[in-house]
Amino acid sequence: MTAAPQTRLLIIGPPGAGKGTQASRIVERFGVPWISTGDIFRANIKAGTPLGQRVSQLIEAGKLVPDELTNEIVEDRLRHEDVSSGFLLDGYPRTVDQVHALDRVLESDARALDAVVLLEVDTDEVVARLLKRAEIEGRVDDTEEVIRHRQQVYAEQTQPLVELFGDRGILIAVDGLGSVDDVSDRIFAALDAKLEPKTAA
């Protein structure tokens, strides 16, 4: 027993499920860094870096950034010193190949995910939310057509991860409908129940 206890979490759910809002609460409570691939890409686009230039059109169209590139970015990020307390991944992995890439990175370090929070909301609700957010934030990938495309990409590429993590016994499905506080209360209760045996050991 040398390493300090870590909490390695992942949050997934369809675009517009409220992942970002809940992610900010989870990282505050668990004191772990928040790793959002969407934020990393947007920051690079804003700063006009080579990475930003490479991904901007894909993101504007609601398409996924290629796995290879995304995997490399996350692998780099997971080498930073601050993940010694664990981490919350938000928006990654998003494809089965990304799950395998993440497995390899974590295995090489004798780490594994402790829990995966799935935020469940129905499609009509999330499309309505995203259109509202588009008015407020003006995100380039929040037009109706792109939103629908992102939902489709989620259904095709990311939905299979639900079963995969379910089979591993680390999935926590949380109803994402209700107030922000209601949803985070549900998440914390479920996470505490899931992580408790580990902390007690």
Ligand code: ADP
């Ligand atoms: P949302 O959860 O609202 O879909 P994100 O901020 O997570 O938004 O992602 C925005 C966009 O960034 C995605 O539509 C995609 O183009 C790109 N992206 C983010 N994460 C990944 C990933 N893991 N793999 C590929 N592309 C990604």
